[in-house]
Structures are given as C-alpha cells and as structure tokens.
Amino acid sequence: MSEITPSQTVGPFFAYGLTPVGRCDWDPNGTYSWKNSVESNLVTPDVSGTRIRIEGTVFDGDNKPINDCMIEIWQADAQGRYASPGDNRSLPNTQFKGFGRSATDKAGIFAFDTIKPGAVPGPGGKPQAPHIVVAIFSRGMLRQVYTRLYFSDEAANAADPVLGLVPADRRGTLIAHKEGGEPPLYRFNVHMQGDNETVFFEI
Amino acid sequence: MSLIYPTKSLENFPKHLTPGYKSTVKRSPTKPLMIIPHTLSELTGPIYGHNAVQEGDNDLTKQHKGEPLGERIIVHGQVLDEDRRPVKNALVELWQANACGRYVHNVDQHPAPLDPNFTGAGRTVTDDNGAYKFITVKPGAYPWGNHPNAWRPNHIHFSVFGHSFVSRLVTQMYFPGDYLFPFDPIFNSVTDEKARNRMVASFDLENTVPDWALAFKFDIVLRGREATPLDNDDHH
Numbered sequence: 001m002s003e004i005t006p007s008q009t010v011g012p013f014f015a016y017g018l019t020p021v022g023r024c025d026w027d028p029n030g031t032y033s034w035k036n037s038v039e040s041n042l043v044t045p046d047v048s049g050t051r052i053r054i055e056g057t058v059f060d061g062d063n064k065p066i067n068d069c070m071i072e073i074w075q076a077d078a079q080g081r082y083a084s085p086g087d088n089r090s091l092p093n094t095q096f097k098g099f100g101r102s103a104t105d106k107a108g109i110f111a112f113d114t115i116k117p118g119a120v121p122g123p124g125g126k127p128q129a130p131h132i133v134v135a136i137f138s139r140g141m142l143r144q145v146y147t148r149l150y151f152s153d154e155a156a157n158a159a160d161p162v163l164g165l166v167p168a169d170r171r172g173t174l175i176a177h178k179e180g181g182e183p184p185l186y187r188f189n190v191h192m193q194g195d196n197e198t199v200f201f202e203i
Numbered sequence: 204m205s206l207i208y209p210t211k212s213l214e215n216f217p218k219h220l221t222p223g224y225k226s227t228v229k230r231s232p233t234k235p236l237m238i239i240p241h242t243l244s245e246l247t248g249p250i251y252g253h254n255a256v257q258e259g260d261n262d263l264t265k266q267h268k269g270e271p272l273g274e275r276i277i278v279h280g281q282v283l284d285e286d287r288r289p290v291k292n293a294l295v296e297l298w299q300a301n302a303c304g305r306y307v308h309n310v311d312q313h314p315a316p317l318d319p320n321f322t323g324a325g326r327t328v329t330d331d332n333g334a335y336k337f338i339t340v341k342p343g344a345y346p347w348g349n350h351p352n353a354w355r356p357n358h359i360h361f362s363v364f365g366h367s368f369v370s371r372l373v374t375q376m377y378f379p380g381d382y383l384f385p386f387d388p389i390f391n392s393v394t395d396e397k398a399r400n401r402m403v404a405s406f407d408l409e410n411t412v413p414d415w416a417l418a419f420k421f422d423i424v425l426r427g428r429e430a431t432p433l434d435n436d437d438h439h
Contacts, residue, residue: 004285004424005401006393007216008375009224011360013308017298017324018362026308032322037255037296061229068310074249074368084247086367099249123240133244133368140226142217142392144373145236148244162239193233202210202236203245203369 007143012068014137015103019070023105038072040102042114044095049078049115051183054149054176057108058136061193065108069138073100073112073149075131080118113183116151122161129156129163136190145200149188152177166199173198208241208369212285212426217392224388225349241369248367251294253328261327263339271321273302273340277410277418278376281333282363284427289333295423296326296362297337297376304343313346338416344383356383356390365425376421377403 015024020034027033043051054073058066075098076082081089083098098117102110122128132149150157152175157163163171173196176186190198219231239245264270278297282290300306300323303315307322321340329335344354358375365371377390384390393399401424410418 003287003401004212004215004426005372005374005422006398007372008360008389008392008402009226010362010373012310013306014298014360014362016306016308016322017296017360020324026310028309031317031319032307034322034324037251037294037326038249061233066230072371074244074247076244082243082247084250084367086247087243097249120243122242128242128244131244135368135371137373138230140224140228140230142219142221142224142227142389144371145219145232162242165239166237192230197232197234199234200232200236202213202238203208203241 009139009142010070010137012139014070019101019103022103023110024068024103025106038099038101040100040110040112042096042098042100042112044097046094047077047096047115048094049118051113052116053111053113053181053183053185054188055109055111055185056176056188056190058104058110058138058190059108059192059194063194065104066138066192067104067106067108069104069108069110069136071102071104071110072135072137073114074098074133074135075114076117076120078115078118080120082120119156124161126159126161127156129154129160131160131162146203147190147198147200148174149176150174151186170199208367208426210238215393215395215398221388221392224392245369246367248369248371249364250292251328251364252292255294256326256328261325261335261337263321263323263325263337266322267320269320271301271318271340273318273321275338275416276341277336277338277412277416278359278404278421279334279336279407279410279418280404280421280423282329282335282365282423282425283333284365284370284425287424289329289331290365290425291329291331291333293329293333294326294364295329295335296324297359298324299339299342299359300345302340302343304345311345315343315345341378349388354383354386356381356387361423363423363425366427370426372423372425374402374423378419379403379406
C-alpha cells in the first residue's frame, strides 16, 4: 500500500508562485513581485551545443489554446548527460541544468530557449534519440501529464526504443517540427484530446 | 545507485478525468496512457540546491513594508520518500490566497480585499533531515465557478522536487477539520480516505510559538523506494 502524498491540480493561479517572471501577466499594475526559481531560458554562458528555441501551444478538447498552463522540460546536455546525481557518468564542465519552466501566455503559447540534447542511453544499452521529457500542469489537470519531445530532423528517431513502442500513427504527436530561423525554432503543439491527441506516458 | 519507482505507488492519485471537477472534462487524456520503461531520462531529475533560494524566501510575512493581515501560522514538515527516508536539498515552493481568500493573480477578481503586504508566494530548500519551514498567514476560503455556491476549503499549494523527474509533485495542503471538505471535488478527487487525509496538515501544539503563531505540520511523501544498483541492462 503506497503512502505517497496525492497529487492535486496546480490551479489557475500558480503563475505568481512558480513562473512570476514570464509569459503570464498576473500583475498588470506591478503591485506585487516575486522572482523565478526556474527559467524558461536554459542557456548558460558556458554551455556547448546547438542553440534552439522551442515554442508551442497546448490545446484542450475543444481545440482551444490553454492559457493557464505550465510546461516543465527536463533534458540532457549536448553530450547526452543529465545534470543529476542519477546520471553517474562524469558530468560535463558546465552550469547547464537542463531544467526549464514556462507558463503559457494569453494566446496559450509557451517557449523555451535551450540547446539540442544529445543521445542518452536507453534500455539494454541501446541509445535513445535526442529527446526532452515534458511535464504539463494546469487547472483541470489533477496530476501532471508526461510526454516526450523528439526532433523532426533526427534520423535516430527511427531506432528510438520508446518511440518504437508508440503506434506508428500516433508517433507524429511527439515530434517537434523544425521551422528554421536563428536559432532554429522547433514547434511542439500538445493536444490533450481529439484526433491528434498527444501520446502521454505513465512513468 | 538509483531508485525503483513502481507505478503502483500512483494508485491513490486522482483520475485525470474527474467529472465533478468540471475543468478536467476537456483537459484530460481520453486515450490510455502508455507505460514506458524508466530510462535515464525518467530516473534523473533537476537539483536545486540552497543557491536557488535566498534567506527569508520562506517567510511570507516579511516580503513587504508591513505585516500582512490574518492569522500568522508556521507550516513545517518533512519531505520523505516511500520508505520514509528524508529527501534533502529538495526545492519546496508554495503559493496561496491571502487571509480573505483572495489571490494576487489578476484572474482572481472575486470581491474580497487584496492585502498590499501579502503576495502569497514562498520557497525553501529542505535540510539534511528533509525538513522545511514556512511562516505565512492562514489562507481564507474562496468561491469558484465549478458548481452553484462552490467554495474551496482553505489550502496552500505546494510544488516539490524529489530524486527524479517521476517523483515531481504538485499538491495542496489542507487544514484539519475543514467544514468544506465534503463539498470540494478537488479534495475528493482522491477517493481513498486515508490517502486524502495525507493532504491534511495536523495542528502542532508543540511547535506553536506562544503569543506569536500556531503551527501546522505537513509531511510530504514522494515516490521512490528500494535503493538498488542501477542495472544498465534493465531500467525498470
């Protein structure tokens, strides 16, 4: 029998606590202020790798953008190493944390500035294609949902052990599409429901 | 070393679709969630040490020129894993309504006063015993539009990080004996009574400071047990 503390929704008002400096304009008169613990810009001065921008919208079952959503991302560095004690391989000489947080704005858009992660080890020693773990929180979500973001320009996707578990006709929901620009923009939309419902993972 | 995170631990979490809480209807997945092996991506997680917070970030009564109105309270407890081992260096963030039940967020426009001396956000990092402590004021109940005459019980929102990204938890802390419990679909989204009561703080006379503040104790238990050697061939 598990004794863990149950999850509850982040509710509609998290922004002033969790993403106070960001895309959500919770304090239009500038009366209150608070600082971020976690940023949507993951780029540190010393980080190596290809700089990228990730942008997207989370849509509800009516295909309406969710404008009170919080997205968290967790990723490896360009060498495929996580800045975590759970990753025993020698850490790179970098301040890169690999963790970011963005609220959605009035139009339901979130955005991150980061670097493209490298391949990381997977089950049976098989490498996993570069990917980012994504957690989504919002009013109406009593617990976070997890998904993964893969990159449209990665040949390694074809052999990825997790993508391989996903039915072929739904794999596309996990692919962020490169739209170019400098740094290159990858668009990653999330659909909570509907024909294009994103694949969510129980992890 | 790594940890095993059985998905069974999640059995008392609320269901994504909980129609009594209306907003879940259009925001919950309709297709079954896919179970995937826990790889390094799931078994690792962000670390925010003591440099993530500044001294005083855990005292919500000292963020402005004056003291906020309301009942001053101490909220403290331990962050633990499933084997009740302390989780040290865990970033704990909270946010809440003021004593009148009003949030500073622009979207909250219900007719209760804002308090210029209270934002309602704080954060801290657990010590070597997994202990954390906040000083704040007791939040008020507030109305919401879920159903006619709907009111949320007094609560404080918590966000906590554990050993890995799978133990990430956002929850709400409630106060003992709240008369609104039977009517709140968010509280009751946890259908198991014992599990539900794990979200209720206990009144703590021992740590109540005479002539100054009542104390409430709220332990937070995260996923993760059975420290085992990480086998590179089998990350289940």
